[in-house]
Amino acid sequence: xxxxxxxxxxxxxxxxxxxxxxxxxxxxxxxxxxxxxxxxxxxxxxxxxxxxxxxxxxxxxxxxxxxxxxxxxxxxxxxxxxxxxxxxxxxxxxxxxxxxxxxxxxxxxxxxxxxxxxxxxxxxxxxxxxxxxxxxxxxxxxxxxxxxxxxxxxxxxxxxxxxxxxxxxxxxxxxxxxxxxxxxxxxxxxxxxxxxxxxxxxxxxxxxxxxxxxxxxxxxxxxxxxxxxxxxxxxxxxxxxxxxxxxxxxxxxxxxxxxxxxxxxxxxxxxxxxxxxxxxxxxxxxxxxxxxxxxxxxxxxxxxxxxxxxxxxxxxxxxxxxxxxxxxxxxxxxxxxxxxxxxxxxxxxxxxxxxxxxxxxxxxxxxxxxxxxxxxxxxxxxxxxxxxxxxxxxxxxxxxxxxxxxxxxxxxxxxxxxxxxxxxxxxxxxxxxxxxxxxxxxxxxxxxxxxxxxxxxxxxxxxxxxxxxxxxxxxxxxxxxxxxxxxxxxxxxxxxxxxxxxxxxxxxxxxxxxxxxxxxxxxxxxxxxxxxxxxxxxxxxxxxxxxxxxxxxxxxxxxxxxxxxxxxxxxxxxxxxxxxxxxxxxxxxxxxxxxxxxxxxxxxxxxxxxxxxxxxxxxxxxxxxxxxxxxxxxxxxxxxxxxxxxxxxxxxxxxxxxxxxxxxxxxxxxxxxxxxxxxxxxxxxxxxxxxxxx
Numbered sequence: 057x058x059x060x061x062x063x064x065x066x067x068x069x070x071x072x073x074x075x076x077x078x079x080x081x082x083x084x085x086x087x088x089x090x091x092x093x094x095x096x097x098x099x100x101x102x103x104x105x106x107x108x109x110x111x112x113x114x115x116x117x118x119x120x121x122x123x124x125x126x127x128x129x130x131x132x133x134x135x136x137x138x139x140x141x142x143x144x145x146x147x148x149x150x151x152x153x154x155x156x157x158x159x160x161x162x163x164x165x166x167x168x169x170x171x172x173x174x175x176x177x178x179x180x181x182x183x184x185x186x187x188x189x190x191x192x193x194x195x196x197x198x199x200x201x202x203x204x205x206x207x208x209x210x211x212x213x214x215x216x217x218x219x220x221x222x223x224x225x226x227x228x229x230x231x232x233x234x235x236x237x238x239x240x241x242x243x244x245x246x247x248x249x250x251x252x253x254x255x256x257x258x259x260x261x262x263x264x265x266x267x268x269x270x271x272x273x274x275x276x277x278x279x280x281x282x283x284x285x286x287x288x289x290x291x292x293x294x295x296x297x298x299x300x301x302x303x304x305x306x307x308x309x310x311x312x313x314x315x316x317x318x319x320x321x322x323x324x325x326x327x328x329x330x331x332x333x334x335x336x337x338x339x340x341x342x343x344x345x346x347x348x349x350x351x352x353x354x355x356x357x358x359x360x361x362x363x364x365x366x367x368x369x370x371x372x373x374x375x376x377x378x379x380x381x382x383x384x385x386x387x388x389x390x391x392x393x394x395x396x397x398x399x400x401x402x403x404x405x406x407x408x409x410x411x412x413x414x415x416x417x418x419x420x421x422x423x424x425x426x427x428x429x430x431x432x433x434x435x436x437x438x439x440x441x442x443x444x445x446x447x448x449x450x451x452x453x454x455x456x457x458x459x460x461x462x463x464x465x466x467x468x469x470x471x472x473x474x475x476x477x478x479x480x481x482x483x484x485x486x487x488x489x490x491x492x493x494x495x496x497x498x499x500x501x502x503x504x505x506x507x508x509x510x511x512x513x514x515x516x517x518x519x520x521x522x523x524x525x526x527x528x529x530x531x532x533x534x535x536x537x538x539x540x541x542x543x544x545x546x547x548x549x550x551x552x553x554x555x556x557x558x559x560x561x562x563x564x565x566x567x568x569x570x571x572x573x574x575x576x577x578x579x580x581x582x583x584x585x586x587x588x589x590x591x592x593x594x595x596x597x598x599x600x601x602x603x604x605x606x607x608x609x610x611x612x613x614x615x616x617x618x619x620x621x622x623x624x625x626x627x628x629x630x631x632x633x634x635x636x637x638x639x640x641x642x643x644x645x646x647x648x649x650x651x652x653x654x655x656x657x658x659x660x661x662x663x664x665x666x667x668x669x670x671x672x673x674x675x676x677x678x679x680x681x682x683x684x685x686x687x688x689x690x691x692x693x694x695x696x697x698x699x700x701x702x703x704x705x706x707x708x709x710x711x712x713x714x715x716x717x718x719x720x721x722x723x724x725x726x727x728x729x730x731x732x733x734x735x736x737x738x739x740x741x742x743x744x745x746x747x748x749x750x
Contacts, residue, residue: 058280058287058310061117061215062303065292066095068366070105072300073114074373075366077307080115081105082148084292085139088132089119089244099138106143107467112373112430113395115145120158121170123151123242123595123614125621133477136161143469149173150228150242152187153598157477159188164472166190171217172228172242173573174591177547178206180574185211187602193217193288195226196270197645198546199339200278205547207283214283218276219302219323220290222267222333222345224250225642225687226544229591232641234616235689240749242593242616250642251348254666254674256652264651264666265642268347271323271332276309294327297362301326304365325358336645343651372432376462378423380451382406382414383441389423389454391462399461401454409445416440422451429459480597483604485627485706489699492729493632493711495540495569496722497677499524501714505723507534512709513587513610515540515569519681522556525563532564541579542680543571543591543643549682550578557582567609576606585609590634597626604628610708615639615693618748623705630708635695636725637713638675639743642687648676649685656683663716665690675716688715694740696725697732 062073064083073081083089083105084096097105102118109116118139124132132154136147140162147158147165150172158167168191169175169184176195184192191213194203198216207214223230223241232249234240239247250265270290272279279287287310289302305319313319323332330347334340379390387403406414416438424433491512496502499520506514507530514531518539521528531537539560545553553575557568561583568584570576571591579586588594588603588611595614603611610630613622622633649664650656664676666687673690695702695710702710712729714722735742 058276059285060303060306060310061286061288063220063289063292063294063299064105065294066296067097067101067105068296069292069294069299070108072296072362072366073303074109074112075371076300076304077371077373078114078303080117080145080286081109082117082119082288082292084119084244086131086135087128087244088122088124088135088154099135099142102139102144103142106469110143110469111463111466113466114373116143117146117148117168118144119148119170120154121148121150121172122244123240123593123616124154124598126596126624129153129157129480129596129598133157133161137474140165140472140474146191148193149189151593151595151599152602153480153596153600155187155189156598156602160475160477162472162474168215169193170228171195174226174228174543175574176202176226176572177545177550177574178209179550179577180572181206181210181212181214183573183576191215191285196222197226197336200275200282200337201339202546202548203279203284204282210283213285215286215288216279216284217270217290218272218279218287219306220269222270222336224265224267224644224646226645228593229543229643230641231616231639232687234744234749235639235641238744238747238749240616242595242614243749245750249668252668254668257665257667259667259669259671263346263348264648266329266348267345268329268331268333269327270334270336272334272337273306273309273319273323274315275334275337276306277312280310291327296366297359298326300362300365301358322358325355326362341645343654345646370428370430372426372430374431374466375434376426376431377435377437378433378458379437379439380419380423380454381439382419382444382446383439384444387446387450387454389451389458391458393462393466395466397462397465399458399465401457401461403446403450403454406444406446409443412445413443414440414446419446419451422448423455425452425455426459431459431462480601480626481628482597482626483628485631486708487703487706489703490632490705490707491709493709495637495711495713497715499527500719501717501722502527503719503722505726509726511536513538513567515711517680518542518553518556518560518568521560521563521565525559528560528563528565537565538567538569538587539565539584540569540589541571541575542682542684543589544645544679544682544684545572545575554578554582557584588612588629590615590640597628600626600628600631612711616744616749619701619705619745621748622707622745625706627706627708632707632709632711633702633705633745634693634713635702635710636693636729637711638688638690638692638715639713640686640715641674641689642685643679644685644687647678647683647685648687649678650683677715689741691739691741693743694735695742695745696729697735699732
């Protein structure tokens with residue numbers, strides 16, 4: 057049956073989830089989880105949570121779904137070790153290096169790939185499987201046909217989000233909160249700037265980045281039939297009443313109950329943003345998906361009913377089978393569960409009946425009284441010799457004894473030895489001034505000056521290369537040119553991408569810049585040498601060494617790192633950092649250009665930008681030749697005047713990333729690289745390389 061996975065931001069929320077029918081809960085401990093603002097758990101309360109859940113047949117998945125800095129690795133190792141020894145059932149992970157650590161320290165604990173890994177096609181799932189990941193949480197932007205295709209061909213389990221908040225950006229690719237206020241979504245500190253008001257070109261009290269909450273309650277049977285293993289409910293920062301109500305409704309739907317207006321009202325009372333949306337699931341990506349949270353009076357009846365569901369008593373969640381024996385030789389009660397636990401309680405020797413003898417039916421009725429416990433009597437088999445009597449108190453005592461034994465047995469977990477993680481090898485980078493790489497977005501930006509310059513690598517979008525064979529041959533003859541692949545390519549878009557890869561490969565291009573795990577297999581099979589882009593979120597030496605294992609020719613460090621972190625990073629492969637350009641802060645399935653006018657204007661070239669209430673602008677570009685949008689930072693990152701600092705970082709190259717620049721601006725910036733000018737704080741930013749992120 058489809059697993060119902062509920063959020064637990066606190067112990068109270070955990071009880072709310074379990075008592076309302078969750079099959080599993082996910083929770084965080086300490087700093088390494090994507091909901092730092094939730095109450096979360098300590099190692100001590102984690103032990104309490106594990107016992108509570110395991111007794112009741114509920115699994116506990118520990119979220120380790122953030123990027124981790126090198127200086128935090130020892131603390132993370134200790135947490136993985138302690139959590140594994142305590143008995144967690146799975147780790148949910150984003151960072152490649154953390155995946156490796158989990159598998160080294162606790163190979164018996166399954167690793168689940170977080171939605172923060174931005175896995176949205178079958179090739180991405182296959183790469184995760186090759187890394188030892190046992191389950192993947194798909195990106196929320198996939199429609200039902202895409203999910204079904206992945207499930208039908210996946211070598212590992214698939215999990216999807218069924219209900220709750222939707223991020224505007226593909227999870228794992230949002231840097232907006234980090235750039236605005238140093239609160240990184242990749243580090244669990246997102247300040248949710250997408251929920252703020254923006255306008256097009258000037259501020260308006262509109263919300264073009266705020267999506268309604270997802271709601272797939274009407275489709276749970278179809279989701280199970282297509283092969284999804286787990287349906288996840290969002291909400292670790294929501295209150296326990298929300299967890300209780302939403303879990304209860306989805307439990308009913310999964311168990312086959314028709315979705316009623318009353319159930320939908322419960323979901324709405326729990327939380328909504330001007331209703332709900334199923335737009336991604338149905339493939340209807342329209343402006344009807346947008347909504348904001350409105351201040352409405354709370355429904356006291358809803359709150360009371362939700363609290364009562366987990367405060368008023370114990371729901372019977374675990375089926376037990378009993379065998380009760382009353383013979384002249386003595387009495388006993390045996391209980392067994394579906395997991396193979398068995399325990400026995402001995403009772404007194406029965407007496408001869410004076411008036412009414414004990415019957416098997418009467419004995420079974422007394423044994424079955426498991427109310428107030430986590431257990432439900434599924435079956436009672438009896439053996440009763442005639443003419444005997446055993447008091448109700450004696451039967452009750454055996455029942456209490458056997459249930460206590462069962463609780464103790466279920467609270468235990470088989471002990472698996474944890475192992476010591478391997479030391480992360482350190483590779484020193486080259487000394488001196490790094491080489492220069494240049495990335496362009498438009499054909500116009502390929503100026504003569506750029507083509508004549510000595511660059512370590514020139515990054516050109518794949519679609520530009522594939523559509524211009526003469527240009528492709530010129531660049532191949534020039535050498536040191538790589539095709540830039542889009543960060544998001546769904547399965548139905550892969551055939552065109554693969555065709556283009558073969559085209560440019562035949563024309564002499566040998567390198568591909570890849571920003572998503574799901575494009576590594578297609579690019580490698582097409583014969584390309586892989587280079588990692590910023591979208592891979594390389595944030596520590598462990599993930600850098602995974603790049604080496606994957607035989608990447610180079611990798612781009614996360615622009616959420618600081619200069620000292622980059623300096624101390626193991627240069628397991630050639631490392632580069634972005635030092636100039638408008639940083640991409642979001643990539644969205646929604647076309648923000650179309651959402652402005654209602655018509656697709658991606659090809660018009662008319663500049664579009666969002667403006668927040670402070671007057672800050674965020675230009676919008678289309679992603680490659682798709683209708684997806686990339687939200688750019690208004691100020692350009694600029695480090696061309698600090699090349700002496702860059703020379704101390706052990707980098708292979710530094711990158712200029714041209715986005716909105718015209719040809720004249722490209723040539724001017726190339727000149728400024730050779731003859732540095734002063735930094736303009738009004739138009740430029742140092743990014744996060746100095747201030748870092750939380």
